[in-house]
Amino acid sequence: MTTELLDPAAAATGTLFRFATAGSVDDGKSTLVGRLLHDSKAILADQLESVARTSADRGFGGEAGGLDLALLTDGLRAEREQGITIDVAYRYFATDRRTFILADCPGHVQYTRNTVTGASTADAVVVLVDARKGVLEQTRRHLSVVALLRVPHVVVAVNKIDLTGYSEEVFARIEADVRRVAAELGLHDAVSIPVSALVGDNVVERSAHTPWYTGPTLLELLETLPNTDDEPDGGAAFRFPVQLVLRPQGALAPGLDAEAFRDYRAYAGQVVAGTVRVGDAVTVLTPGQEPRTTTVTGIDAAGLDLDEAWAPQSVALRLADEFDVARGDLIGAAGTLPAPTAALSASLCWLAPRPLRPGAKVLVKHGTATVRALVTAVEGRLDLDTFEVGPAGELELNDIGRAALRLAAPLPLEPYAAQRRTGAFLVIDPQDGNTLAAGMITAGTEAGANP
Template sequence: MDILRFATAGSVDDGKSTLIGRLLYDSKSIFEDQYEAVERASAGNDYVNLALLTDGLRAEREQGITIDVAYRYFATPRRKFIIADTPGHIQYTRNMVTGASTADLAIVLVDARKGILEQSRRHSFLVSLLRVPHLVVAVNKMDLVDYSQEVFEQIASEFTGFASKLDFPDVQIIPISALEGDNIVHRSKNMPWYEGPSLLHHLEHVHIASDRNFVDARFPVQYVIRPQSREFPDYRGYAGTVAGGVFKPGDEVMVLPSGFTSRIAGIDGPSGPVAEAFSPMSVTIRLEDEIDISRGDMICRPHNTPHVTQDVDAMVCWMTDEPLRPRQKLAVKHTTRSARAMVKELQYRLDVNTLHREEGVEQLGLNDIGRVRLRTTVPLFADPYGRNRATGGFILVDEATNRTVGAGMLNTTGQD
C-alpha cells in the first residue's frame, strides 16, 4: 500500500480545516472520544465544528484560523494518507511552503461565494513553484450558492485561464461542501450535473508512482556502518535514503566528490537484502571495493552524475524577520551535505500576486520569494529542482542561532 502526501491551501475561511475534519470523519478515521470532544467544543453552534480536529493551537481556536501546519494521518483499504493542513494568511506563507514542499498533491480550496481570490492565486503559484505534480481545486461551500452549476463552471473557467500561465501537469476541479459532506467521500445527490469523482475517490486513485525520478540514480550517504563485530568482521555499508533512480547489486557506480568507481556488492533493507532500491527507500549499500566514503558524499552512475557546483542559482523563500541581503553568510544543508555560503547576488524579488519580477531590490523580507545566487565553500551535488525535488532543494540556516531562515529551489546549476 503506497502513501499519498497532500497539502491543503487557499484563502482564509475557505474551509481547509473543515474539509480535513470531514475527510477524517466520513472515512471513519477518528475515534469516538475525539469526535465527542469536538462536539463539546462546538456547543452553542448549529453544527459540529470539524475544523477543531486539526486546529489544535489555542490561538487557532480563539481566532478561528489556521496558523501552524497541522499533520494528520489516515488510511483507506486502498491507500495511506499524510495530510498537511496549511494556513491561508499571507503572513504564514512560509508555513504553507513548508507543508507543501514534500506533497505529492495539493488541494486549493475556493469559496464558491467569493470565487478566485488573491490568496487563491498566490497559493496556486506557490504549488506550481514547488513542483507539486497534482493539483485539486475544490470549490467549497456549494451549499451556500444552492449547488449552482453556473457558479461552479464560472470559477472553473476562471481558474483554468489563470493556471494556463503556470506549470500544472494535472489539474482536477471538484465542487464540494465540506460542512455538509457533498462530494467529499461519496458523490453528492445535490449536484447531479457533476459527473466527476468525489474527492476521496480521486485521492485514492491518482497515479503518483511515475512522479518520482527513476532515471537519475542518486544516493546521498547519511551514515557509514561499520559494526566491527565477530559476526560481521569486514562489513562496511553506506546508509541513506535513495533520492532518485534505481540501484541493483552488480551496478557500476561512482562516488562523488572523489570520482572513484566500484560495483554494488549488495543492498540491505530493514528486513534483510533487497534485489533493488528506489526512491524513497532507506537502505544500506555495500560496494565491492573499499573506498573512502563519508557523510555528505553521493553515490551515482558514472555516466549520469549530478552537477558538481559551488555556484548556486535558486529561488529562495525567506522565513525570518531579519532580511536576506547580499554578502550575507549562511549555512546550507543540501541532502546530507553541509556547507557555508555567501549571498553573491539578489537578482529579483517575485510578486506572487502578479508574477511580476521586481529587479534592483536590496533585500528579501519575511515570506518574500526571490532569485538568489550563492557561493558555497564546498561543492554541492545537485540537480535542478524541477527534475528532482530531493537533490534540487536545500535549506538556509543562521549559524549564530541555528534557526532555519530560508528554503531554496535550484533553477539551473553551473558546472565548475
C-alpha cells in the same frame, strides 16, 4: 461541468499517498480535512466524543450532528482559541484503496512557510477557494508555491458552494479563473471540484445538489491519482545522500561469522531518486575531492539482504572498495552525476522576518551536506499579479524570487525541474540554525529565467 476520473488501475490498493491542503483564511481547510476524516470513518470514538463535547460547549450548530469538524485538526490551544490554523497538522487515515498522510496547512500569509513545509513532500495539494470570494492573492501565492515546488497534482476545491445556492455559474467562473492562473504558472493538470466541507457535498459522497457536476468526489480523485512512489523509478538516475556510516558494534549478530562481522561497513541513507541493484557501478562524490567509482556489493534493510532498492526506500549500501565515505557524500549511478560547482542560482521562498540582501552569510543544506555560502545577488522577485519576475534589491517575508549564492565547497547540483529531491535545498541561519528559505536550483544561471 465534467472532470475525468483517472483509471482506478493507476492506484494500487494500500499504496501511500501524501497530500496537503492550502488556501486563504476562513476558506474551510480544517473543516474539509475534518469532513474527510469523519465521512471516511477515520475518527476514533473517544476523539469523536471529545470533539462533540467541545462543539456543544461552543454552541456549534453546523451539520454532521452538530460537530465542529475543524477541531479534528486544529489541535494547538492557540488554534482552538483563535479559530485559525497556525501549524501544519499531519493526519493519517486509510480507505479500502489507499493509505493517506494529510498535511493541513495554515492560510494566513504569515504562515506561508508552513505551507511550503507541508507541500514540499506532497504528491498532491488541495487548494481551497471560497465560492463567494473566488481566486484571491493568497490563492495565487499558494498556486505559485505549488508550481515552484512542482507538486505532481493540483486539486482546487471550490468550497462553500452551498452558500451560493449550488450555482453552476459561480463554479464555472471560478474554474475558468483557476484554469487561467494555472496556465500562467505552468500547472496544466489542475482539477476543480465544487464542495461543501460543512455539509459534505462532493467530499466523500456525491451530492444531489450539484447534478450539473459529473466528476469525481474529492476522495475518489485522491484515491486514484497516480503516485510516483508506487513503483520503482526507472526514469531517474540513482541518487543516495549518505546519512550514516555503519560499523560493527555490540555482540556478534546471529548467522554472521566473526570475520564478516569485523569487516562489515555500510552506508545508510534514503534513495531519493532512481533504482540501485547489487552489481551496479556507482560514483561517490565527496565535497572538494575527485569522484571515485566502485560497485555495489550488497543492499541491507531491516536485517534483510535485498537485490535492489528504489526511491523512497531507506537502506544501507555495501561497496566493493573501502573509500573514505562520510555523511554529506553523495552516491549515484556511475556516469550520471553532475560536476560539482560552487556557483548556485536558485528560486527561493523567503521565510524569515528579516529581508535577504546581497552579502548575507548563510548555510546551504543540500541533501545531507551542509556548507557555508555567501549571497552574491538578489536577482528578482515574483509579481503575484502578473507572474513576471521583476527587479528587486532584497527579498522580504513570504516573497518568491531569484538569488545567486557562492558556496564554500562545491556540490553536485542538479536542476529542481529535473529532480525534486536533489534539486532542492534549505538556506539556514548560521547563528541560530533557523530555516531562512526553501530553495529550488534553477537550470543554470541564465538571466531572466522565471522561478
